[in-house]
Amino acid sequence: MSTTMHDGIASSGRAGDSHVLRPGELDLSHKVILYLEDISVSFDGFKALNNLSLTIDAGELRAIIGPNGAGKTTMMDVITGKTRPDSGKAFFGQTLDLTRMNEPEIAHAGIGRKFQKPTIFENHSVFENLELAMKTDKRVWKSLFAQLSGEERDRVSDTLKRIRLQTEADRPAGLLSHGQKQWLEIGMLLMQEPRLLLLDEPVAGMTDEETERTAELFVSLAGQHSLVVVEHDMSFVEALGGQVTVLHEGSVLAEGSLAKVQADPRVIEVYLGR
Amino acid sequence: MRTPLSVRLFQSLPRTGWLALAIFAAIAWIAIPAAHLLLPEGHALYVSAYTVTLMGKILCYAVVAVAMDLIWGYAGILSLGHGVFFALGGYAFGMYLMRGIGTDGSYGVALPDFMVFLDWKELPWFWVGSDSFLWALIMVVAVPGLLAFVFGWFAFRSRIKGVYFSIITQALTYATMLLFFRNETGFGGNNGFTDFKRILGYDITSPQMRLVLFGLSAALLIAVLILGRYLVTSKFGRVLAAIRDAESRVRFIGYQPTQYKLAIWTLSAVLCALAGALYVPQVGIINPSEMSPANSIEIAVWVAVGGRGTLIGGVIGAFIVNLAKSFFTVSFPDYWLFFLGFLFIGVTLFLPDGVVGLWRKLRGRRPAATETATPTPAATPQGAKA
Numbered sequence: 001m002s003t004t005m006h007d008g009i010a011s012s013g014r015a016g017d018s019h020v021l022r023p024g025e026l027d028l029s030h031k032v033i034l035y036l037e038d039i040s041v042s043f044d045g046f047k048a049l050n051n052l053s054l055t056i057d058a059g060e061l062r063a064i065i066g067p068n069g070a071g072k073t074t075m076m077d078v079i080t081g082k083t084r085p086d087s088g089k090a091f092f093g094q095t096l097d098l099t100r101m102n103e104p105e106i107a108h109a110g111i112g113r114k115f116q117k118p119t120i121f122e123n124h125s126v127f128e129n130l131e132l133a134m135k136t137d138k139r140v141w142k143s144l145f146a147q148l149s150g151e152e153r154d155r156v157s158d159t160l161k162r163i164r165l166q167t168e169a170d171r172p173a174g175l176l177s178h179g180q181k182q183w184l185e186i187g188m189l190l191m192q193e194p195r196l197l198l199l200d201e202p203v204a205g206m207t208d209e210e211t212e213r214t215a216e217l218f219v220s221l222a223g224q225h226s227l228v229v230v231e232h233d234m235s236f237v238e239a240l241g242g243q244v245t246v247l248h249e250g251s252v253l254a255e256g257s258l259a260k261v262q263a264d265p266r267v268i269e270v271y272l273g274r
Numbered sequence: 275m276r277t278p279l280s281v282r283l284f285q286s287l288p289r290t291g292w293l294a295l296a297i298f299a300a301i302a303w304i305a306i307p308a309a310h311l312l313l314p315e316g317h318a319l320y321v322s323a324y325t326v327t328l329m330g331k332i333l334c335y336a337v338v339a340v341a342m343d344l345i346w347g348y349a350g351i352l353s354l355g356h357g358v359f360f361a362l363g364g365y366a367f368g369m370y371l372m373r374g375i376g377t378d379g380s381y382g383v384a385l386p387d388f389m390v391f392l393d394w395k396e397l398p399w400f401w402v403g404s405d406s407f408l409w410a411l412i413m414v415v416a417v418p419g420l421l422a423f424v425f426g427w428f429a430f431r432s433r434i435k436g437v438y439f440s441i442i443t444q445a446l447t448y449a450t451m452l453l454f455f456r457n458e459t460g461f462g463g464n465n466g467f468t469d470f471k472r473i474l475g476y477d478i479t480s481p482q483m484r485l486v487l488f489g490l491s492a493a494l495l496i497a498v499l500i501l502g503r504y505l506v507t508s509k510f511g512r513v514l515a516a517i518r519d520a521e522s523r524v525r526f527i528g529y530q531p532t533q534y535k536l537a538i539w540t541l542s543a544v545l546c547a548l549a550g551a552l553y554v555p556q557v558g559i560i561n562p563s564e565m566s567p568a569n570s571i572e573i574a575v576w577v578a579v580g581g582r583g584t585l586i587g588g589v590i591g592a593f594i595v596n597l598a599k600s601f602f603t604v605s606f607p608d609y610w611l612f613f614l615g616f617l618f619i620g621v622t623l624f625l626p627d628g629v630v631g632l633w634r635k636l637r638g639r640r641p642a643a644t645e646t647a648t649p650t651p652a653a654t655p656q657g658a659k660a
Contacts, residue, residue, distance in 0.1 A: 080526060107528035119523045121516045128512055138529045140537045146509040147276055192527060 026110055026195055027094040033058040033196055033226045034079065039088035040250075041074055048074040049085070050250035056196070061222035063237045063258075064230045066247035067270060072230045073116065075247070076198050080113050081106045092196070104138070112194030116201045118181035122174030126165050126184060129173050130156045133188035155191070162217070163187035178205040186217070197221070199229045203236050215239035234258075246270070286504040295496055302333075302492035307485045323481065326488050327556055332596045333491035334553040339576040339588030340498050341545035346574070347583030348506050349538050350518030352436075355443030356546055357570035358450050359418040363547025364554040364564065365454075366417055368467040369401060370410035371478075371555060375471045387469075388462040398460045407474055414551040415544055422543030423536065430532045430539070435521075444567045451565035466561025467554075478555055491552050495589070498545055502585045505538075514538060575618050581628025590629050 026033075034056040041049040049071045056062055064072055077083035078090055081103045090098040096109055121129050134152060136142070148156075160166045163183040168176060173184055182202060189197055199218075203211040215236055218227055222242070231237055237244060237258055244261050246254040248270050254261045261267050277285075287295070306329070309321040338360055345351045372386045381390045385397065403409040425446060429439060457463035470478050477483060505511050516524050517531045524531050554560045563569070572595070580591025595617070602610040625632055 082522075103522075103525040104528050104530045107526055113526050115523075119520055121519050121523070123515060123519055124512060131509070132512060132516055132524075132529075133527045135528075138527075140510065140533050143510040143513055143534075144505075144508060145279070147282075188527065 024096075024109075026092065026096065028058045030094055031057050033060075033093060034228070035089070035091040036075070036079075037089040039075070039078055039085045039090060041071075041078060041083060041085050047250050049078070052088070052247075052251050054245060054252060056226055056228060058195075058226055059223045061218060061227045061240055061242035062229070063240050063242060063244045064228060064247060065232070065234075065237060065244060065261075066253070069249075070247040071250040072247055073200060074250075076113060076200055076228075076230070079106075079198060080111060107192065107194075108138075110193075110195035111198065112189040112192045112196070113198045114182075114185050114189055114200060114202055116204070118178070118185050120173045120176075120181055120184050120188065122172065124173060125170050126160070126173050126176070127156060127169040129184055130159055130187055130191050133191040135191065135193040159187045159190055162190065164213075179207060179210045182206060183210070183214075186214070190221075194225065196226045196228070199227065201230055201232065203231065203233055211236055212239070283500065283504050286507045287500065291503070295499065299492065299496060303489050306488070310485060311481060323484060326484050328600060330484075330488040330491045330556045331553060332593055333488070333495050334549040334556070335573075335576065335596055336589040336592040337491070337495050337498050337549035338546050338573055339580065339592040340495070340502055340585055341542040341549070342573050342577045343580075343582060343585055343588040344502055344505065344545075345538055345542045346577060347585075347587075348511060348518065349514040349535060351535060351539065352440045352574065353443045353539075353542075353570070354440045354567065354574060355445075355447035355570050356543070356573050357567075358447035358565050359422060359543040359546040360550035360553070361454075361560065361562075361564035362418040362421065362450075363414045363550030364560040365461055365467070365550075366413040366547070367410055367551035368470075368554050368560045369404040369413070369461075370407060371470040371473065372462075372467050373401075373405040374473065375469065378471055379469070386462070386467075388457070388465065389460075392457055400460065411551075414547055418547035418550075419540055419544045422540045426536045426539040427532075430535045444570070447565045447570050448567050451562045454562035454565065462561070464562060466559060468559040468561075470555060470558055473555060478558075484556070487552060487556050491549075491556070494548060494552060499585060499589070506585070510534070510537075572614070575614065575621075577628075579617060579621050579625075579628055581630030584628070584630045587628050587630040594629065 032055050034054070036052055036054045039049050039052040040047065052071065052075060054075075064075075066072055074083060078085050079098060081098060081101055085099060092098055092106070092109055092111060098106060101109065121132065124132070131148065134155065136146070136152075157166070160169055163186060165176075165180060165184060165187070168180065173181065176184060182205065186199075186202060189199075202218075203214050206214065211233070218229065218240060221227060229237075229240060243256065244258045245252055246261050246264075246267050253270060254264045254267050256264075306321055306326065309319050310323070310326055313320045315322075338356065342353065342356055345353060375386065377384055379387045379390075381387055383390060385394065389397070397404075404413075429442065434442065453459055454461050454466075455464050461467070472478050473483065506514075513524065513529055513534055517529075517534060521531050550560075550564075576591035576595050577588045578591070579595055580589065581587030595614070598613065598617075599610060602613055621628060627634070
């Protein structure tokens with residue numbers, strides 16, 4: 001009896017393997033992980049985003065640059081559910097409509113965000129910061145009785161090693177240096193095991209050496225994860241090596257390799273013109 | 275390899291904590307009953323009925339203070355209306371006590387006196403079942419719990435925070451007080467309930483009953499301290515502290531702060547209600563003035579004086595403020611409110627971490643920043659190796 005049922009499921013799986021739609025799950029069948037179309041957001045008449053359209057492929061490492069006020073942070077707010085767009089479409093994969101989900105739902109679906117100013121839990125230890133961020137069932141009832149398994153403990157240790165904070169594990173996170181806080185926040189992001197990472201000025205306040213290591217880390221994450229990095233530091237963007245999108249006044253001004261966009265007269269105009 | 279819940283409950287308190295609870299239990303359950311019942315009046319160690327009742331009352335307040343600390347100290351939600359849950363718990367049990375009077379009231383009929391006075395012929399529908407002890411216990415938990423849940427659901431869902439939340443909790447307790455002041459509401463108007471005779475058939479004024487109520491208050495306090503300690507050392511407690519410190523970050527890592535706040539808020543309200551239900555038979559009266567905004571503010575003062583985010587601070591604060599209150603209202607009744615005001619200002623200015631904070635400072639121990647999000651030994655990598 002059980003074997004026949006198993007066969008039945010297996011064969012139906014074979015029949016429909018061209019495209020199985022699973023509600024609530026990330027669908028990457030068209031290689032696109034993030035799809036923004038004609039997004040507009042205005043605050044008191046000021047257009048923060050103006051018909052912004054942008055697509056990010058699965059596994060891509062994309063840098064976003066642009067002068068202050070170009071709409072970079074607002075774009076991240078729209079993607080993570082903090083701000084609702086006035087118009088336009090925002091999809092995660094083929095099926096998940098980001099404009100209809102709230103922040104925790106979007107986080108669960110697999111989008112992690114690092115803020116411009118490091119926001120970590122300063123009164124919690126470094127270890128606890130990572131523990132709280134870890135991908136797991138995050139409902140009240142589960143948290144009441146949660147215990148770290150050996151495997152989960154290992155995952156925290158691995159991340160601690162990766163962000164080079166092993167020796168700081170039991171210290172309150174508020175006592176870390178600025179660069180270490182940035183790394184801790186990146187570590188928290190990794191613990192969430194997101195498919196798409198949004199990183200807002202991740203190397204601000206880091207030493208040159210830390211910046212270099214961060215670039216290495218991001219490059220090693222690409223492929224398995226997709227990354228969108230907002231940054232002003234051009235040498236860091238160069239070290240990332242991926243495609244670059246230039247935002248200006250709430251929409252895309254240019255897109256391509258760093259060398260290509262740097263040669264674009266409109267980009268030069270925007271950065272140096274006034 | 276999962277640790278059983280009982281073991282984790284045991285581990286949530288340090289050894290000194292268990293020792294302190296054991297000493298407290300011995301005093302409350304053995305020493306004081308013995309001193310009250312066995313020693314002759316006038317003996318140096320005799321504990322008077324007044325003292326037992328006063329202590330029992332303060333134990334109930336201490337439970338309220340711990341419940342307040344759970345939401346204020348650990349989740350950052352300052353309620354200035356917690357008196358309403360305390361009073362509703364008291365009223366729910368008071369209804370049972372009123373029915374227990376039976377025909378011994380001044381009119382000699384089964385209806386409570388105030389209903390006879392209002393010329394009501396029969397019990398209103400919401401008094402049905404109130405003669406059952408079990409029903410009364412259910413109501414003690416259910417009514418305040420439901421009110422807290424509904425109120426919290428709307429408030430937290432709308433992301434009402436900080437001082438705005440505090441103000442609407444004041445409005446909640448004030449509005450409920452006005453409602454209970456009305457005779458038509460059916461809870462005795464501004465006189466409330468009093469003249470209780472018996473609980474489960476036993477005389478409520480007997481020394482034995484006094485000691486049972488006192489002992490139950492102590493038991494409730496012990497239970498609430500252990501439960502509270504478990505909660506704040508669990509992952510649930512760490513999420514609460516994270517919500518207190520950086521709520522939006524918590525949202526972005528996938529927790530729904532609304533549900534966490536609602537859970538601790540409702541639990542806190544229910545704990546207050548249980549304290550209220552034990553308080554009413556000990557003091558012998560419940561009336562709407564328990565819901566006055568000033569009473570609720572006083573609860574916050576207890577916690578501030580003792581030290582927020584420490585649990586035990588609430589107990590210490592409740593004892594300090596209420597013993598001072600008993601002293602002042604007897605010796606210098608006119609100066610009590612001035613003293614309370616100065617105490618609050620003084621603590622806010624000079625002792626932001628309360629008495630517990632002062633104690634830690636004097637012992638030269640810098641309060642570890644993780645104290646509020648206390649890691650259990652098992653939550654650190656070292657613990658894993660051990």
